[in-house]
Amino acid sequence: MKKKLLSALLVAALAASVLAGCAKEETGSSESDKKEETRLTKVTLNEVAHSIFYAPMYVAVEEDYFKDEGIDLELVTGFGENILGRDFLYKVRKSISAPQTEQF
Known part of the structure; x- marks a missing residue:
């Protein structure tokens, strides 16, 4: 017995804890209000070439994952030697490249 x-x-305790986790959370501001308050940080990202290897990043850009995190991402393609160009260095904050494209 x-x-x-x-x-x-x-x-009963397990069911109560599971159901409590499923409750809708009420907040003072809506999600759209939070997006309006967030200021986007402009980031320009260079890729050596458009490639299937960057597919997850392309999906993230199209689905606005970066904007959800406060990043306004601009993708540029700087083929080979353009990575080290003077104009490029002043415009791009981050570059993605493969080891064979690095020039020392």
């Missing part, structure tokens, strides 16, 4: 009672109490 004690085992059945204990089992029933444990099941």
Whole structure:
């Protein structure tokens, strides 16, 4: 009898904790208000060439994942030697390249 009672109490406690986790959270401001308050940081990212290897990044750009995190991402393609160009150095904050494209 004690085992059945204990089992029933444990099941009830587990169900209550699961259902409490599913409750809708009420906040003072909506998600759209938060997006308006967030200021986007402009980041220009260079890639050596358009490649399937960057597919996850392209999806993230199209789905606005970067904007959700406060980043206004601009992708540019600087083929080979353009990575080290003077104009490029002043415009791009981050570059993605493969080891074979690095020039020392």
